[in-house]
Amino acid sequence: MILKLLTAFLVLSLFVSPALQLPAKKPNIIVILADDMGYSDIGSFGSEIKTPHLDEMAKNGLRMAQFYNASRCCPTRASLLTGLFQHQAGVGDMVNCRKQPAYQGYLNQNCVTIAEALKQSGYKTYMAGKWHVGTKPEYWPIKRGFDRYFGLIDGASSYFGNEPYRPNQKLTIALDDQEYKPEKGYYMTNAFADHAVEFVEQHPKDQPFFLYVAFTSPHWPLHALPEDIAKYRGTYAKGWDKLREERYRRMQESGILTKNTKLSPRDPKIPSWETLSAEEKKSWEDNMAVYAAMIDRMDQNIGRIQQKLKETGQDHNTVILFLSDNGASHEDIKPTNFLPAIYESSKKPSSDPSSFTAYGMRGANLSNTPFRQYKHWEYEGGTATPFIAFGPSIVKPGRIDQRPGHIIDIMATCLDLAGGTYPKTYKGNAVTPTEGVSLVPLFRGTTWKGHDALFFEHEGHRAVRQGDWKLVSEFPENRWELYNLKTDRSELQDVSAKEPERVKQLAALYDAWAQRAGVIPFAELGKSKGE
Template sequence: MRRRYITAILTLTCFSFSGYPQTKKRPNIIIILADDMGYSDIGCFGSEIQTPNLDDLARNGLKMTNFYNASRCCPSRASLLTGLFQHQAGVGDMMNTRPQSAYQGYLNNNCVTIAEALKRAGYNAFMTGKWHVGQAPEHWPLKRGFDRYYGLIDGAASYFGLYPYRPNQKLTIALGDKPVTPGENYYSTNAYTDYAIKFIEESEPSGKPFFLYLAYQAPHWPLHALPEDIARYRGEYKEGWDKLREARFKKMKQLGILDKNCELSPRDKQVSDWESLSQEEKESWEEKMAVYAAMIDRMDQNIGRIKSKLKELGEDQNTVIIFLSDNGGSNESIRGNGFLPDIIEAAKKPASDPASFTSYGFAGANLSNTPFRLFKHWEYEGGTATPFIAWAPSVIKKGNVSSQPAHIIDIMPTCLDLAGAKYPKAYKGNTIKPTEGLSLIPLFNGKEWKGHDALYFEHEGNKAVRHGDWKIVSEFPENKWRLYNLKADRSELVDLSDKHKAKVKELASLYESWAKRAEVIPFEELNSNRGDKFQN
């Protein structure tokens, strides 16, 4: 440890950067990404789920209440890793191979990942967990700047082992650049953390700071949790979704996550009145939610393991941890949609059965996304708003809360700013597109941050623009702009488009200019001549 400290000081004597004082060595950087987790699903953002480790990071760091992702797994991961909008990075939709460069289904050569950029600045770069931005081996993490990798290449899988869930699908868990088969007592959330800790420990003798991208699979379906974790949530959801949404909503206001004037969106139209359910139906949903809560609980436990290891190594005071989710809660169900017959049968089993393969559907997602409406895939707040926590003892003031709008594209420049690294104009002979993000370091330091003039969103024809307190949203295939004032109406309940037509026109013009620059192809045009090969 002492040798690492001396090495860092010697190499940084004349090195300064805005995130840390000149006398400090460069920080380790850890990005933790949850999968399909809703805005209100952790304790410090309103949940009844026990997340003491995340709550502690928030209490001693920064919470951002208007932070946004790209509303879907692949697009968000592409934007996070590159600091570009997903289309610019080659993942304009999902991991589908299409001839259009913005929709090729894997990261292109005109972007760099955070790992590639930080390695040039002398960092070790590690990743564990879900990749999902390139299925072919030539696009795996080690080919995009990471030194070590263990995790799931694909979008979803059993937490207890490896088996496909769609026809003609090959799921891959990899160590480095080789597929591996999980052993006994495998549970993916634990395994990703095991390897993350192993990589951190083995990097110590190098004297280099490290970057770790820990992309948990949890709590994406299938609902799989360990019995001891499920037991803590038995009976927690017996009051039903309506009362639980109200309880979360009340807590969110008490915590300052929501403004006092915010209203709770109505129960989703796809969700029945709780009291109209049979006892069997109620018990089935209660069990699903107990398993879902247990998955997040176990993720939090593993984040605690990471914190403990940093403290053991004497690196806790010199590490930055960023936590967020890749999209809102998912309403997706396990029926039809190309699932294998045995998977559809497994979806009928109780969620606590390790052989099950199920999801929590509209009702669970409606609770997860409290107080918002709609879900993953759409560009309403329910699809794009994420809880965001940043913790850095040497930089961030305790208990800081920011309501300024920011976006997942901002993580790349923030990491470079922390590391004193430069964003490259060229890499491996390829011209690199300029980053779209802005460093969050001024917010970390409690200073004024100008922020973005506007934030933009598009996924499979759903689109939005946020400009100050105003937001326009369009839902595919309706393709009609609706207008909301988020300061007065964060839950997007009152459409003001007829009342403020000039504002709609102004923001729609911003969208068209951005869409052209960001290489967005209208979804109806993209689908009229697909020419793609579905991969996941």
């Protein structure tokens, strides 16, 4: 009888989908980070932009609808890489070097990167893309645990080269630990993927790998390839009001937004579409066509990486995580911040390869549907990111989860997948304990403990979320506002006057965290610039 049951089990196991089986060896891990991309800018989160590869990953994986970043480029990258809040890693603001340890402008020696931690579990480590957490060669990726690197060390650049765009500025593209000069035909998004594909192709098959792909797309300047721009000609002629409504409706129908989530009113600084002149409409349509083309090309290149995984037989044993570093950017190209020639080129149509433009608040308000505010603030429009987890052998498919997660969780998740441990010391230095929790139980659809509270601070903007409640303020007003995100995800009804005790309790939580993390009030720190 026992022999018959064993035989039946072995026969049945032959027909079990690989997606339901545990991986036989440590999985490969790929983290893909978009730059300045809004919450609703990919198809599976409501967009009209064509992102079939990301959409397929979302369909066959997990979407987290309430995942958070740190609202700005450098802080998010520091936090994602280390599993710490950005201040603890030394990048409390941007890459400007200051005497305060939490704001030194590069990763400190009391943190480890995911690459450094995973190497202790036998992983080869690769990175392609934007670094932006230390500009001097001694702070580059090769010095922080990556075996191979290709990408932009700095915050932003022309997609067709690396020309400086601000006074007294030097931009660096690097291959491993050497500066790299772009060749003819260079387009940054393609170049990052070229090297990511090469790393996968050349990787030894008897070892797991970690690959961090940090695209600059769709960060300004708006630079795209003509064949991609052509796909979106006419797409934006209906204007931002109708497009925001259409995205909002799709988000509700798909389950990304709960049924009680309201669409925030159009930003009061933005006029009604119908009041614009024909020339203004044409300019915005051109901006949006190029912006959409940049995201489209990023998705195409994600597809190239996936195809290489299939060709090398590694697709079923690879987990891919996708997210954005902050909400959409309201920034414009201003004469006070940019070289005169760059400012002049910002007046050209975005579809002109010699232009240097941004889509500004008018585009960002659409990208951040249904939220208000943008990159830099701690409202949902600054911190909410589309998050996708995909892995045929690990991630239970076809789900949307509304529980809050955070970039600090990526480190713990990678170590959990690898069966590794977070080090207490590294190269003789004490390592700050990680702040994140592993998402792997959530991937598998089992019990997940989540967070007691999440905290945010950037250049004086502050927030704390505990359960469904979020306390938030903006600098320099520094007045706490309170929102119940279960009933008001778009943060439209401030209930701080009705809930003074809750405000007091959450403010105390924030203050205790700020002291522990090394946050310095921004009025004392002084304003800084950066991407």
